[in-house]
Amino acid sequence: MSNWSSDHEVDQMVEEEVDSIVEGIQYNYTQEEEPPTPIFRRVQINRDREEDHTRLWNDYFGENPTYTPAMFRRRFRMNTPLFECIVSTIENGVPYFRQRRDATRRLGLSALQKCSAAIRMMAYGCSADAVDEYLRLAETTAHKCLEKFVDGVIHLFGDVYLRRPTAEDLERLLNIGEQRGFPGMVGSIDCMHWEWKNCPTAWKGQYSR
Incomplete structure (x- = not known):
């Protein structure tokens, strides 16, 4: 009877020790867990991109533009016909620059707005956020426009203008x-x-x- 009693006490001690070890492991595991990543929601801003396209067209490309060709050349580092040729070629050759409608049937950004943002950033060396107020592009969109524009120029104009001179x-x-x-x-x-x-x-x- 005494042997059974001592064996039972040993079993209880072992179980208590195992439970203690398991609890310690669980505690350490929960302490080392990384906190959940916070969810950041983008602020929806109505930039009125349709009106901006109209304003951009009237400022530089209409029959009676607001700004002179000399001012356009200074701000875009090229003349207006060359700019229009680049925009037309990029729009036809790179799907990203084609204007589409979103799920609400609203027109997206035009090729003129996207190319203007990319060229403005290169011409002035400014940040992507700097073109938002006039061209109505979010910072991430302006970055993507610049990347797609550079890739498009290399692909569409590389054989003619980026080759070694003869x-x-x-x-x-x-x-x-x-x-x-x-x-x-x-x-x-x-x-x-x-x-x-x-x-x-x-x-x-x-x-x-």
């Missing part, structure tokens, strides 16, 4: 540069190898070396 191309460019007072300009398209002269000295570090 001997005829070099001769033509050298002649044009010499006629305009820039001999040997093919050696550096940004002319950084030239002597810094008659220019603000404060800018030398930005445009030399």
Whole structure:
């Protein structure tokens, strides 16, 4: 009878020890669990993209645009016909730039708005968020427009404009540069190898070396 009693006490001690170990493991596991990831919901902003397309068209591309061709060239780093050619080619060659309707049958962003955002960011070197107020594109959308635009230009214009120049191309460019007072300009398209002269000295570090 005494042996049975001692064996029973041993079993109880073992069970209590096992339970203690299991509880400790469960406690440590729950303490090490990562907190649930918070859910961030995008703020829905009615940017009135249709009206923005109309305003953009009237500002630069209408019969009587608000801004002059010289102002367009300064802001987009190209003339209006070249810009329109690029937009048309990109729209036809890259599905992302084709205007579509969403689930509510509302028109999405036009190719003009998307290309304008991409070129503005490249022309000014500004952030994607900076084009929201005028062109009505969210920051993430502007980033995607820039990426798709660059890929489209490489794919659609690469064989013509991004190839290595031929001997005829070099001769033509050298002649044009010499006629305009820039001999040997093919050696550096940004002319950084030239002597810094008659220019603000404060800018030398930005445009030399």
